[in-house]
Amino acid sequence: MVLNYPDGRLYSDDIPKKPAKQVRTTPPSKRTAQTQKKNNFANRGMRFEEAINESNAYYLSRNLAVIHKKPTPIQIVKVDYPRRSAAVIKEAYFKEASTTDYNGVYKGYYVDFEAKETKNKTSFPLKNFHQHQITHMNACRNQGGITFVLLWFSQLQRCFFMDSKTLDRHWQAQATAKKSIPLQVIEAESTEIFLGIAPRIPYLDALDHYIALKEQEHDN
Amino acid sequence: MVLNYPDGRLYSDDIPKKPAKQVRTTPPSKRTAQTQKKNNFANRGMRFEEAINESNAYYLSRNLAVIHKKPTPIQIVKVDYPRRSAAVIKEAYFKEASTTDYNGVYKGYYVDFEAKETKNKTSFPLKNFHQHQITHMNACRNQGGITFVLLWFSQLQRCFFMDSKTLDRHWQAQATAKKSIPLQVIEAESTEIFLGIAPRIPYLDALDHYIALKEQEHDN
Numbered sequence: 040m041v042l043n044y045p046d047g048r049l050y051s052d053d054i055p056k057k058p059a060k061q062v063r064t065t066p067p068s069k070r071t072a073q074t075q076k077k078n079n080f081a082n083r084g085m086r087f088e089e090a091i092n093e094s095n096a097y098y099l100s101r102n103l104a105v106i107h108k109k110p111t112p113i114q115i116v117k118v119d120y121p122r123r124s125a126a127v128i129k130e131a132y133f134k135e136a137s138t139t140d141y142n143g144v145y146k147g148y149y150v151d152f153e154a155k156e157t158k159n160k161t162s163f164p165l166k167n168f169h170q171h172q173i174t175h176m177n178a179c180r181n182q183g184g185i186t187f188v189l190l191w192f193s194q195l196q197r198c199f200f201m202d203s204k205t206l207d208r209h210w211q212a213q214a215t216a217k218k219s220i221p222l223q224v225i226e227a228e229s230t231e232i233f234l235g236i237a238p239r240i241p242y243l244d245a246l247d248h249y250i251a252l253k254e255q256e257h258d259n
Numbered sequence: 260m261v262l263n264y265p266d267g268r269l270y271s272d273d274i275p276k277k278p279a280k281q282v283r284t285t286p287p288s289k290r291t292a293q294t295q296k297k298n299n300f301a302n303r304g305m306r307f308e309e310a311i312n313e314s315n316a317y318y319l320s321r322n323l324a325v326i327h328k329k330p331t332p333i334q335i336v337k338v339d340y341p342r343r344s345a346a347v348i349k350e351a352y353f354k355e356a357s358t359t360d361y362n363g364v365y366k367g368y369y370v371d372f373e374a375k376e377t378k379n380k381t382s383f384p385l386k387n388f389h390q391h392q393i394t395h396m397n398a399c400r401n402q403g404g405i406t407f408v409l410l411w412f413s414q415l416q417r418c419f420f421m422d423s424k425t426l427d428r429h430w431q432a433q434a435t436a437k438k439s440i441p442l443q444v445i446e447a448e449s450t451e452i453f454l455g456i457a458p459r460i461p462y463l464d465a466l467d468h469y470i471a472l473k474e475q476e477h478d479n
Contacts, residue, residue, distance in 0.1 A: 099398070102398070102401060102402075104402060105395070105398045105399050105402050105404070107357065107358055109329050109330060110329060110330040110331065110332040110333065110354075111330065111333070112330040113330065113331070113333050113348065113351070125352055125353070126352070126353060127350065127351075127352065128333065128348065128350070128351040128352065128353070129349065129350070130347065130348070130349070131333070131347075131348040131351060132345055132346070132347065132348065133345070133346060133348075134330075137327065138327055142362060142363075143362075143369070143399075144369035144371070144399050144402040144403065144404035145402060146402065146403060147369070147402065147403025147404070148369070148403075149363070149364035149367070149368070149369040149370075149404075150369075151364070175325070178319070178322070178325045179325050179363075179364050181322065182322075182324060182325050182364040182365060182366065182367065183364065183366060183367025183368075184325070184364035184367070184369075
């Protein structure tokens with residue numbers, strides 16, 4: 040389904056967070072203030088996403104896990120096939136994803152996650168998530184997959200691993216409770232991931248911890 | 260990495276097999292004979308891919324498995340953000356994939372596969388596969404995932420489930436042996452999938468059979 044934006048709003052979450060050099064947008068003078076703000080957000084987002092992609096490349100190169108980011112879904116409308124050169128997509132639109140961004144396999148486990156960030160310093164807004172992501176993670180968990188989110192507080196430079204069951208509890212409680220998860224709740228209910236050099240975001244350590252806890256529960 | 264086609268050849272395997280109505284290409288009169296041939300191939304390919312996508316939707320809706328086709332990777336070069344309407348991608352290129360097309364989770368197993376078809380009636384040409392697909396499937400298998408290919412003989416209307424270890428054996432033997440796998444070898448080494456109505460390609464049955472065999476091996 041192609042997204043429509045009748046009010047001119049950009050749906051930044053679904054626009055790929057490419058580094059500026061790869062995207063030639065309309066000149067700044069022609070952009071609305073809102074577009075600029077959203078583009079900045081997208082650029083900020085890139086650093087966290089890039090760090091995860093680098094970590095995945097690290098894990099893959101050492102045969103530790105096979106986890107990839109899925110390509111951004113695009114609805115292609117018009118393609119030109121010039122002679123003697125590559126096919127050029129001349130008209131296409133961003134589509135709404137039906138899954139999360141990352142999945143793969145680790146020690147026999149199906150692994151599926153979403154990575155999100157906030158500028159907030161005291162809580163993580165739930166509006167960063169979409170219903171289809173929660174639904175997808177719940178469906179994967181019901182099939183025996185391990186699903187979670189990586190939460191990044193960009194101002195605090197702190198990263199947390201929260202399993203999707205815990206996230207879902209907060210998501211469900213939105214109607215009657217808070218629209219964001221306080222940092223101290225995240226500290227209590229998640230595993231903090233301390234940034235490294237290689238991999239930059241060693242999230243498999245948090246995953247190991249989670250798997251060990253799950254197996255303990257299963258044994259008891 | 261953006262693919263270059265210095266000889267004007269189209270790399271049909273990496274071009275999304277969209278139904279004709281979704282893609283407005285250059286008028287037929289302006290296409291080269293080669294482009295037309297490749298487009299026809301792409302259209303033919305759609306039916307098998309669509310049948311798999313429909314089967315995945317069926318399995319998902321009944322909570323039997325969560326398996327999705329990955330979006331085609333696209334390198335976006337230029338995006339316009341017209342006011343009061345959706346962001347439009349004005350220039351983009353098809354990128355080479357680094358994984359297979361399908362993955363997901365089934366009964367706790369990580370599942371990863373590629374779907375390929377041939378017009379041939381007596382053998383399946385190995386040129387349908389790419390090294391990166393073989394490498395990816397081997398890496399996933401080493402992490403405990405289940406990896407396979409669905410082979411479709413469009414003229415015979417027959418579909419086979421071949422595990423990736425068997426495929427890899429034929430792939431490795433290419434240098435000294437045949438460049439295609441004879442149908443009678445496929446019949447002996449694969450599980451035939453008989454087409455149905457819902458799901459159209461009941462490949463989870465073949466997967467169950469494969470898992471049972473694997474567990475038997477493991478027990479002995």
